[in-house]
Amino acid sequence: MKSVRVVVVGAGVIGFSTAVCIAEALPFCSVTVLAETFSPNTTSDGAAGILFAAEFPDIPLERQKRWFKDSFDHLLAIAVSEQSPDAGVMLSSGWQIFKEIPAKKKPFWSEFVIGFRSMTDRELKRFPDHKFGQAFTTLKCECSSYLPWLEKRFRKAGGKVEQRKVNNLQELSNSFDIIVNCSGLGSKMLVGDTEVYSVRGQVLKVEAPWLQHFIRDGDGKTYIYPGTQSITIGGTRQEGDWRLQVDEGDTKGILERCSRLEPSLSKGKVISTWVGLRPSRKNPRVEREVVQLRSCRVPVVHNYGHGGWGVTLAWGTGLDALGLVRQCLHEMPLQAKL
Ligand SMILES: Cc1cc2nc3c(=O)[nH]c(=O)nc-3n(C[C@H](O)[C@H](O)[C@H](O)COP(=O)(O)OP(=O)(O)OC[C@H]3O[C@@H](n4cnc5c(N)ncnc54)[C@H](O)[C@@H]3O)c2cc1C
Numbered sequence: 001m002k003s004v005r006v007v008v009v010g011a012g013v014i015g016f017s018t019a020v021c022i023a024e025a026l027p028f029c030s031v032t033v034l035a036e037t038f039s040p041n042t043t044s045d046g047a048a049g050i051l052f053a054a055e056f057p058d059i060p061l062e063r064q065k066r067w068f069k070d071s072f073d074h075l076l077a078i079a080v081s082e083q084s085p086d087a088g089v090m091l092s093s094g095w096q097i098f099k100e101i102p103a104k105k106k107p108f109w110s111e112f113v114i115g116f117r118s119m120t121d122r123e124l125k126r127f128p129d130h131k132f133g134q135a136f137t138t139l140k141c142e143c144s145s146y147l148p149w150l151e152k153r154f155r156k157a158g159g160k161v162e163q164r165k166v167n168n169l170q171e172l173s174n175s176f177d178i179i180v181n182c183s184g185l186g187s188k189m190l191v192g193d194t195e196v197y198s199v200r201g202q203v204l205k206v207e208a209p210w211l212q213h214f215i216r217d218g219d220g221k222t223y224i225y226p227g228t229q230s231i232t233i234g235g236t237r238q239e240g241d242w243r244l245q246v247d248e249g250d251t252k253g254i255l256e257r258c259s260r261l262e263p264s265l266s267k268g269k270v271i272s273t274w275v276g277l278r279p280s281r282k283n284p285r286v287e288r289e290v291v292q293l294r295s296c297r298v299p300v301v302h303n304y305g306h307g308g309w310g311v312t313l314a315w316g317t318g319l320d321a322l323g324l325v326r327q328c329l330h331e332m333p334l335q336a337k338l
């Protein structure tokens with residue numbers, strides 16, 4: 001019998017990755033994913049889903065490396081298997097280019113992607129405004145396919161799902177023994193975190209099947225990512241902006257900037273425009289605490305605040321959250337575990 005009841009709040013890429021990690025590793029736990037929105041209506045669904053990351057200032061680099069490597073290895077195994085089209089995970093090669101030479105020419109994740117190297121002068125010639133570039137093969141994980149695929153895997157491991165908004169953690173204290181908070185921006189309200197904020201991002205989907213390589217400006221505001229069905233081009237990074245509606249000025253700016261890097265985009269057909277709010281924080285919160293909820297003390301594991309890198313870090317931080325759930329189990333009274 002499954003005796004420990006775990007609830008994961010959130011059905012984005014962080015929630016479902018974490019839920020799968022827990023349900024598969026701890027078969028004596030009953031795991032429920034509870035969320036207000038599910039695919040295709042989460043932030044994760046619209047993310048370009050490319051794997052690379054910026055460095056967080058206060059998380060030990062070794063931990064960030066582990067998050068990246070665990071995610072990369074997990075998704076690479078899917079990308080080279082027959083599951084690749086169902087899961088929406090593929091290899092993706094291209095260039096990140098810089099107008100000024102960056103302080104660190106090799107990011108912390110360069111050893112985990114495939115074939116990382118500096119671009120040659122010959123390769124850089126087509127980008128006359130840029131002085132430096134990196135060429136590598138990484139992965140692209142399209143959450144509109146990956147989330148349904150993960151949900152299937154979760155249900156296969158015995159997981160349950162329920163759609164509803166959680167107004168406060170007290171609501172969960174009678175029905176669950178451990179709460180795992182993967183509510184992204186929702187953590188502002190749910191756990192009163194004043195450090196979590198929105199960074200608005202707008203992207204366009206374009207039909208341009210002749211484009212095969214990604215191009216990203218190192219400033220993070222202009223990128224072109226070929227995918228399975230279309231090309232995602234972007235973007236914007238508007239801090240503290242909570243607008244979900246499309247901004248026509250942003251659309252124009254994205255088309256102009258991306259066409260400067262890839263002139264043939266002017267022949268592409270815009271299929272759709274999408275806005276998402278990155279659940280941002282100075283550092284993601286992957287930690288546990290014990291919270292007093294009415295008369296009970298309930299262990300809570302947090303896993304949110306991944307900003308623009310949630311797809312990249314989901315599996316790695318999901319495994320860390322699993323480790324934190326294990327620690328909660330060790331500290332629980334014996335009768336709850338039987
Ligand atoms: C334009 C854009 C492009 C991006 N591109 C990339 C990329 O290329 N690579 C990359 O790694 N990342 C990218 N990201 C970032 C990525 O999308 C996020 O980091 C990631 O989606 C965060 O996942 P999440 O599960 O934390 O949040 P979400 O996907 O927002 O999921 C949060 C979940 O919590 C639920 N929830 C919240 N509050 C409550 C509540 N009170 N009760 C019940 N449920 C609740 C929601 O309903 C939802 O199910 C991009 C983001 C944007 C906007």
Ligand SMILES: O=C([O-])CC(=O)C(=O)O
Binds near residue numbers: 048223235
């Ligand atoms: O920055 C990128 O290249 C894509 C991304 O993660 C984002 O827009 O958040």
